[in-house]
Amino acid sequence: MPKIKKKRMGFVIDLTPLVDITFLLLTFLMFTTKFKSEAEAEKQFTIRRPIATPDTTSLPERDLAIINIAIDDKNPTDTAYYYGITNVRDVPLIYQLVPEIPLEFQSKALIKVDTVILGKLIRATLSVRSSTRFAIDADQRIRFKWVEDAMNILRRNRAFVFNFVTEKKRPELEKKP
């Protein structure tokens, strides 16, 4: 007796919910994503930030001048100051006031500086835009001397309010008093 061949049934998977979720996620990510500032994109180093208890004060994105104190990736004994300005429009105006900055660096939003130029840049930043906020973004491995010097430079140039940039501590590691 010949076997009765079962009729193959084609099947359809409804992908509508999957596509719905995908669109939802895409829309969320597109609206929440903020692209890196020019100064951040020019970074040639990585900063391992110190850890602090999480709170709601996040790093401002506009009118911010960041003093990066970073360890060179290639040479771990080499620490240096970098000065970055998030407001790209202000960059040429600030650099105009500091003639020590070489021409090839005039277009950059982040430059390597010494303590003298750092002071001049802080003063120039404040004269271009007095509402600029300052932040010290330093690597957790450095000695406090570097930060103390940056704080003194800020003080001498009349920037009395600034911020330390930190990374959020994970909630499970938090201690109770």
Added chain:
Amino acid sequence: MAGGGEGLAIPERTKRGKIVRRKKKRRIGFRIDLTPLVDITFLLLTFFMFTTTMLKPQIMEMRIPPEMYAKVEVRASELLTLLLTKENKLYWFKGIADETNKPQEIPISKLRMLAYEKNLEPMVKNKLITVLKISPEASYSKVIEILDELNLAEIPITEAISKELDEKGEPVKRQRKFTIAPLLEEDLKFIEGEGK
């Protein structure tokens, strides 16, 4: 107007005197192929998912006073001094350090409790000045840890102080007095094994 439905009737045509009825067109269902749209969506989604960082850095605000050369006199009993040495060890003492009041070592994890207890002592309540003296050779991460612990201690301190009422019957406002200073050789004089 009556007879309005007439206009909706299928128009009739005549061909050599014969009435020709127009054939009704069969409606055909149509499908739009959404595959390329979904492909692009997935591509964009993957891009955003790989490039987005959710964990954003936060800030710890600091306010420093302008350079002052005038001496400000304070009561020794209202001083809580914290010393962070180059070995990243933390010491504390109240008042002025001497042979009888030597700085004591304290782990950073217990600093919050110390700050809470000392700030709420009845004699110095809301008057205590915390001085953090840091060695230039100390680690920056330890400094942030200490500042974080002191900030966290402020929450219960402020809460305890605000429970009291002032002369106007309003809750007492917390007056935080804190300063950072460099650690000098003479500060290490009374710490055993340090500064020698």
